[in-house]
Amino acid sequence: MAEIEREAMEYDVVIVGAGPAGLSAAIRLKQLDADLQVVVLEKGSEVGAHILSGAVLDPCGLNALMPDWKEKGAPLNVEVKEDNFLMLGEAGHVRIPNFPMPPLMNNHGNYIVSMGNVCRWMAEQAEELGVEIFPGMACSELVYGAGGEVKGVVAGEFGRNPDGTPGPSYEPGMELHGKYVFLGEGVRGSLSKEVIAKYGLSDGKEPQKYGLGMKEIWEIDPAKHKEGTVTHTMGWPLGKNAGGGSFIYHLDNNQVYVGFVVHLNYKNPHLFPYMEFQRFKHHPVVAELLKGGKRVAYGARAITEGGWQSMPKLVAPGVALLGCSAGMVNVPRIKGNHNAMLSGKAAAEAAFDAIKAERSGDELTAYETDVRGGAIGKDLKMVRNVKPMWSKWGLTASLAFGGLDMWTNNLLGFSLFGTLGHGKNDAEATEEASKHKPIDYPKPDGVLSFDRLTNVSFSMTNHEESQPCHLRLGNQDTPVQINLPKFAEPAQRYCPAGVYEVVEKDGQPEFVINFQNCVHCKTCDIKDPSQNITWTTPQGGDGPNYPNM
Structure with a gap:
């Protein structure tokens, strides 16, 4: 050419x-x-x-x-008034007291904002x-x-x-x-x-590490709205399947940000991060808050989590x-x-x-x-060991040792643990499907939880369909010949926008890319176990059109 x-x-x-x-x-x-x-x-x-x-x-x-x-009118209007940390079980929760938390975890003087x-x-x-x-x-x-x-x-x-x-x-x-x-x-x-x-x-x-963050904006019953309240949760529904947790932030105008983060170093390729998020909203604490409200926006994107040693x-x-x-x-x-x-x-x-x-x-x-x-x-x-501790030792141990490490860094300026490594990248962390059981997820009820394509419509995503697909496969055969038999083709699940499907055509599986749905989160570029997907930028102006995220 x-x-x-x-x-x-x-x-x-x-x-x-x-x-x-x-x-x-x-x-x-x-x-x-x-x-x-x-x-x-x-x-x-x-x-x-x-x-x-x-x-x-x-x-x-x-x-x-x-x-x-x-004075210049920056939209920082909601100062944090209350910090809550909850450990969730399937039916209940335990509040983690604030006093043992290192000072850096305090949100006093911070603002709930739309970035x-x-x-x-x-x-x-x-x-x-x-x-x-x-x-x-x-x-x-x-x-x-x-x-x-x-x-x-x-x-x-x-x-x-x-x-x-x-x-x-x-x-x-x-x-x-x-x-x-x-x-x-x-x-x-x-x-x-x-x-x-x-x-x-x-x-x-160290290899860079990532999480997938998904977020909905809800308008809730004014009687339940507590402007300036910040709540973080850990535990259910992820349990031992993956690291991660949630955030619930009460901003102004009776709106609440409801978000869920799944660390992308999970092993089980059957894990479905989006459905974990949807299941989370049925926990009694969350369901009660959202009851009578309505979701007004949805979006997702990857988060860098490697920190100091991965920069x-x-x-x-x-x-x-x-x-x-x-x-x-x-x-x-x-x-x-x-x-x-x-x-x-x-x-x-x-x-x-x-x-x-x-x-x-x-x-x-x-x-x-x-x-x-x-x-x-x-x-x-100061926080460089929290993520590797969580990845290697699990949630409970990382809370104890991570807290200790942050305190010693804060008070003494050094870590008892030195600088821990992350090990594998997130794609390499994915294990073969045969080593894990499929996970049965409840069907979304359309009230608190929603199917992916319905939610993607609330991200106002649009792509010009006549352009080249911006999600490039290194090898066209890898999804069906390697990822499907070996990993149950996890692209069907890790994508929070339903971009990737495996369909049957003439009795044979076919890998389909619906790039029009892409919310530019980059998860596929990170988590594909064969590292066969490269995210490139589509035409300017395409993608999500987030209002107040």
Whole structure:
């Protein structure tokens, strides 16, 4: 095929992703020098369309970036008033007292927010400072310079046929070049994955670990609503089948965020994370809260859980990884947005100094130093053993030893356990189906629990059907010839949007990809036991359209 010719635009810094990390970087760059040319490219139809998070926000990142955020009208309206930790059994629960919890687990001074709305507000602040923000612009390729450095991205390519060839309305997109490129794509971003592999940024690090987070927004009976209440649960229904737990956050307007996280290192390929979430809502504590209410939105996305020991090198020539592109979630706190903001700020300051010194296309080592030696590193290092303890020793032991480890880190600045490793990646953790019993899940009742396709309609997901499938199989035969007999093809179950099916055609099983349903969670890219699925970005503007996630 002939080489595609594209127009190029030059900027000082090109930022991929209008999440909390990318927008913080853009704002900080303009705060430091109003004349810097900064562009933010967002694949969602609008800023916030693809943002899904719990979220209880620690405002430390916002405080550092914009101390006057309250005066500027940031949508942080619901301060946490009450923290509850529950251990669930099938019919009852035990409340875990707050006093033994390390101080970092306290949500006092934090806010229940829609991160989608926080990002929409941040985008307004960035544009007022002169940042150019282009939603609906998926970044499909990296552009490399003559010296092997990242010098830009290709954005805004539209109109390819299903076979990948240019269609009649093909638009080649543009190359956007920068002295530096920041990748703030969120978890398992396709360009970040390429950069990590090309420059060996994960060499010598532990494998990255992930969870799958699913979330519904409910409007509930005002009599049951307790604005500012935060509840986390562990135990049932997952039990010993998988690590994970739930969150229930009471925001304003009689709305509640109901979320469920399943750690993706589970062994049993029959496990169905989405159905575990639906079953959870039938627990008496949850069912009573939701009774008489209605679900108004649904979404899902992967969460980075590897923490300190899994965080790759953050820089390569011309490029830096921000926020969840590198994995900056504090797992026991279930928080990463504050670190995403701090990372964006730190990357911006490093790039500003470099540009001022007339550098470009090199490694922003000052950013790496800042992250590892500053507030982000301290936050992640203190909790670095909680996830591996949970994975290796189970829930009860990890609560005891993880709590002890966080206390010694907090009080004494060191860990009795050193730094524990994670071992296998999440795909390798999947065991053969013959070693496990299938799990019988109750049928959704349509009142508290819902089938996947009905729920996906509440994510407002849409994809142009005439484009190439953005979920690429390395080998077309692997799903039926290897994954089906060996692992009961778990893609049918681990996907929270019903993208993957095995159907019978002419008496033979056939693997079907319904890419139109994809909510861009990236679970398939992570959990496929054969590592045969690669998530790539579809056309700009496609995917979910989350309102208040």
